[in-house]
Amino acid sequence: MVPAVQAEDLAIPVGSQADRSAISLPANGMSQASVRQRWGNPLDIQGPVGQPPISQWHYSDFVVYFERDLVMHAVVKRPKH
Secondary structure, three states, X not given: OOOOOOOOOOOOOHHHOOOHHHOOOOOOOOEHHHHHHHHOOOOXXXXXXXXOOEXXXXXXXXXXXXXXXXXXXXXXXXXXX
């Protein structure tokens, strides 16, 4: 029996997105050790959950998504108004 898989699709209007060029972000494929060495310890870690295991590392200005030990995406947090 194959477990059910769920995915969430997020759509963010262009005007609401943060400027990625204004901040240094981890590159796709970086290891968790490399991210920790360059940006320090995250403020919060969520996960891992699912298969493959996905975890989130929350920093003050961005969130890094890992698949197992490797960065799959980094997202700049939207500034609070």
